[in-house]
Amino acid sequence: MDIQKIGVIGTGYVGMAAAFSIFQQQLANELVLIDKNVSRAEGEALDLMHGQPLVGRCSVTAGDFEDLEGTGIIVICAGVSQSSPDENRLDLLKRNISVFKTIARELDRYAPNALLLIASNPVDILTQAMQTLSARPRNLILGTGTYLDTSRFRTLLAQYYDVSPRSVHAYILGEHGDSEIPVWSAASIGGLRIAENTINGREFDINKMEALFSQVKNSAYDIIASKGHTNWAIGLVIASIIRTIRDDQRRILPVSVRLEGEYGIENVCLSIPTIVGIQGIESHILPNLNDEELKGLRLSAQTLLEPVKALGLID
Numbered sequence: 001m002d003i004q005k006i007g008v009i010g011t012g013y014v015g016m017a018a019a020f021s022i023f024q025q026q027l028a029n030e031l032v033l034i035d036k037n038v039s040r041a042e043g044e045a046l047d048l049m050h051g052q053p054l055v056g057r058c059s060v061t062a063g064d065f066e067d068l069e070g071t072g073i074i075v076i077c078a079g080v081s082q083s084s085p086d087e088n089r090l091d092l093l094k095r096n097i098s099v100f101k102t103i104a105r106e107l108d109r110y111a112p113n114a115l116l117l118i119a120s121n122p123v124d125i126l127t128q129a130m131q132t133l134s135a136r137p138r139n140l141i142l143g144t145g146t147y148l149d150t151s152r153f154r155t156l157l158a159q160y161y162d163v164s165p166r167s168v169h170a171y172i173l174g175e176h177g178d179s180e181i182p183v184w185s186a187a188s189i190g191g192l193r194i195a196e197n198t199i200n201g202r203e204f205d206i207n208k209m210e211a212l213f214s215q216v217k218n219s220a221y222d223i224i225a226s227k228g229h230t231n232w233a234i235g236l237v238i239a240s241i242i243r244t245i246r247d248d249q250r251r252i253l254p255v256s257v258r259l260e261g262e263y264g265i266e267n268v269c270l271s272i273p274t275i276v277g278i279q280g281i282e283s284h285i286l287p288n289l290n291d292e293e294l295k296g297l298r299l300s301a302q303t304l305l306e307p308v309k310a311l312g313l314i315d
Contacts, residue, residue, distance in 0.1 A: 003072035003246050003278070004029040007111070009103060010078035011035040011044050014119055017235025018075050019060075023048050026056045027242050032063045032071065035078075065106035071114045073245060075238055076103060076130070079120040090310060096120065097129050097311060104133035112136060115245060115280045118143040118256070119238055123176050124304050125313070127256045128269040132313050139281040143256030145271035146172040146180055147237045150254045152216045153182060160212060161189055161200050170194075171254050171287070172216065174270050174300030181296035182213045186287040241276065248278035252285050262286060263294060265301040267314045 006028040008019045015035075022028055031048075035041040041062035048060045061067070068074060079096045100120075107114065116134065118127045118141070127143030134141060149172040151165075158165040170187035174180045187194045195204050223230045244251045254271040262272060262284060275282040289297065308314060 005032070005071045006030070006242065007032045007034060007068045007071045007074040007114070009034045009074065009076045010120070011037070011041045012077060013229045013231035014234055015075070015077035016044055017231040018077060018119065018238040019044070019048065019235075021235045021239035022242060023051070023058055023060060024055055025239055025243070026058060027239060027246060028058055031058055031060045032067050033060065034063060034065065034068070038062065065110050068107065068111045068114070071111045073117060073242055074107060074111060074114045075117045075119060075242075076100075076126075077119045078103065079126070090307060093122070093125060093307060093311060096126060097133075100126060100129050101133055104130060108135050113140075115140045116142075117238065117241055119234060121176070124256045124269045124271075125307055125311070128258065128308055128313050129311070131258055131269070132315065138258055139279055142241075142274075142276070142281055143269065143271075144176070144234065144237055144241065145256030146174065146176050146254045147241065147271070148234050149176060149180055149216060149219075151233060151237065152219050153213070156212050156215055157187070157189075157194070160208070161194070161202050163189055163200060171273060173254060173272055174297050175304055176256065176271065177303075178217065179296075179300035179303040180217065180271075181293055181300060182209075182216070183287060183289065183293055184209065185290045185293060244276050245278060245280065250275050250277040250282060252276075255281075257281050257284070259301070263289070263297055265298060268301050268304050268308055270297075270301055270304060 008015050011033050033041045033045050045060045045062040120126050123143040131138050131141045153170055153172050154165045154168040157168045168189055171183045172180050184195050189199050220230050252273045253276050255274050256269045256271050257274055258269050259265040273285040
């Protein structure tokens, strides 16, 4: 397995934002793009390759599953879209899981030791699907989860308090979706909990904070209404996770993982603070949630558990 060889399955908006971020940040020596539209993948690979003299030596090719042999990390951005306005969520999920069955079979054949990073939506359910369908250990399968939501959250908090986003420590946990929760009780800036302190002249105003969280939760809808899709920030999230794995940084990231009793939740994938390193999922850090946050996290889990059961994704 070569940690410097990375595959991206799906060359749509998200897949190519991820590929560009990987290429531009020189996170790989070899990047393999796979798509059912072979011509598109070939064009995207050639387009990126022409930037080699500007960023460094990283081979970019279009290929098929067998070209992923020996790959260290594979990013999965593939999936199907709604076939008609009348198609319900469960039927759409079933079609996406059918795609994932094919991907899992081929990846177990050609890249059985690779770490799989799921970015396709709904990311929590599809992460659980891949954990069920693939023969590889669960620590090698994780989803982008609420890392993007957390990045949005920190960005808006930084704007409110007029500090660098890198000085904000706060998490969005649970589902990457409408049932996600903000962990106000543990959010801090400069070692001070924002709920208990005036920071840089700004007080914690619950009404303003709830409006801020509403912005976080509606960000994707707002962006899609403006440009039709989201891609750049999630591409950067994917690159950040890859760097964390490649360099064995053991950073604590809110990624989608299978819970096995944490917070009284099991048999469902959602985001909690997780130590991520060269082995993928290393362990979890469990902040002390207040009663309201714990209730919200469990409700988020229940929201995910219903379709997971209907799809037969519980071992």
